[in-house]
Amino acid sequence: MSCPHVSGAAAIIKSLHHSWSPAAIRSALMTTATRLDNTRSPIQYSDGTPATPFDFGSGHLKPDAALDPGLIYDFDTNDIIDFLCSNGADPMQLENLIGQSVTCKNPPIPLYDLNYPSIAVANMNGRVSVHRTVTYQGNGGNPAIYTASIETPAGINVTVVPNKLSFSKAGMKGSFRLDFEPLEASNGNFVFGAITWSSGVHKVRSPIALNVVSA
Numbered sequence: 001m002s003c004p005h006v007s008g009a010a011a012i013i014k015s016l017h018h019s020w021s022p023a024a025i026r027s028a029l030m031t032t033a034t035r036l037d038n039t040r041s042p043i044q045y046s047d048g049t050p051a052t053p054f055d056f057g058s059g060h061l062k063p064d065a066a067l068d069p070g071l072i073y074d075f076d077t078n079d080i081i082d083f084l085c086s087n088g089a090d091p092m093q094l095e096n097l098i099g100q101s102v103t104c105k106n107p108p109i110p111l112y113d114l115n116y117p118s119i120a121v122a123n124m125n126g127r128v129s130v131h132r133t134v135t136y137q138g139n140g141g142n143p144a145i146y147t148a149s150i151e152t153p154a155g156i157n158v159t160v161v162p163n164k165l166s167f168s169k170a171g172m173k174g175s176f177r178l179d180f181e182p183l184e185a186s187n188g189n190f191v192f193g194a195i196t197w198s199s200g201v202h203k204v205r206s207p208i209a210l211n212v213v214s215a
Helices: 001-014 022-031 078-087 090-098
Strands: 118-124 130-136 142-151 155-160 163-167 173-182 190-198 203-215
Touching: 001 022, 022 203, 078 090, 118 130, 118 173, 142 155, 155 190, 155 203, 163 173, 173 203
Parallel strands: 118 203
Antiparallel strands: 130 173, 142 163, 142 190, 155 173, 190 203
């Protein structure tokens, strides 16, 4: 039943924000979700052990919060083409998909740099930097400053550059970089964390999943 619930929530957001792309709507739903269940406790397996983002994604939807998410992560067709190129799609496959010739970038953009509202890096060898851009949706037309906080994945040093983003009007974009420096391998398992941008009014949370092959 998740599909009709999410579709209904997306339709509500689209009715208020007519110009938002599907990616922007997805971002609003993901970054405002909660990791608490209906008892206000962290989401768990049936045996009581903690669940992970691979089980619940960003968490339970909060459609009312998603109507006013503060910041959104957006991307367009060109970003998807870059992502498919990075994932090994050849020019003929892309031409069949979009109906025109495509030249992939060389070198390709890393898969993890798609401007998605969550961050995942598999087979991580040493230090990795991930880039994201957010778009300010406004706070009653007022300027805002967002400050980053990190839930640090086990065995990883994380740095956010910059750790503050300032916006003077709706529609402004701000870019940042996450530097992940592994201290040890994760033994074939993913380790989890999150980055949250807070303005005092809004909290914009993105889950992080990292699989460290070697430090």
